[in-house]
Amino acid sequence: MFSVNLAGKVALVTGAGRGIGKAIAQGLADCGATVAVNDIDPQTATLTASILSGEAQAYAGDVGSAAEVERIIDKVMDDWEQLDILINNAGIEPHSSILEMTDEQWQSTINVNLSAAFYTSRAAGRIMRERGQGVIVNIASIAGHNIPLRNRASYVASKAGLIGFTRECAREFAAYGIRVNAVCPGVIETEMTQHLRQNTEQMAKWLADIPQGRLGLPEDVVGLVLFLCSDAARYLTGQAINVDGGKVML
């Protein structure tokens, strides 16, 4: 049986107060990693950290701000003296047509879903380069490949950008022993999709499009992330891999 041992590793997961990030934090902890749990919501970050199986601590803050990211990563280094795994998971998905979208909606989506990965990868990359090793996993979306979504232009643009950034980061960081990949979930049952899941027409359309016949659960994303964090994926970098029940077949 395939198992992942991350004992001795320190992992930072952004947006881990709930949903996919929380499930990833649990998976990493179950594999032995020490987990730094970030979320913009201090309460949920603390709650996630409190239920993890191993060593864990909450680091609340807005990863859409470069200064906040520097503060968070400095604190992680003060506390644990290393950073081996970075999971860029925090994300937002405002709904609006392009014609009605505000500058704030556009900019905040780009900040949280794309610029944050640059801020964290820059800070963590400098630390990982010193040790000659590290793993970065960016949680993108199938929407970043070729699935247009109605009324979510800022989201689709941010996720397509994140996949592009993943490739460039992988190319530059390979020389330092750092692997960078993106995971692209399909429709996953979290608070992000809750209001759309209440729409029976939308649900029927989704289910008809998914060969496996169901939406994903946060736990369905975790196995791929753990694999990418493990040495079993040592020759794998710069990829954007779908985990979507077969919805998109490239």
Ligand SMILES: NC(=O)c1ccc[n+]([C@@H]2O[C@H](COP(=O)([O-])OP(=O)(O)OC[C@H]3O[C@@H](n4cnc5c(N)ncnc54)[C@H](O)[C@@H]3O)[C@@H](O)[C@H]2O)c1
């Ligand atoms: N749910 C899906 O169907 C789906 C599909 C594809 C990709 N994704 C991606 O997976 C990731 C997680 O999504 P989810 O479904 O768990 O969403 P979610 O809304 O349930 O959770 C997102 C978490 O990120 C946190 N967050 C938001 N802004 C933040 C910020 N500025 N700084 C720090 N934390 C912040 C939120 O507080 C929340 O805890 C996102 O990047 C999302 O785009 C989700």
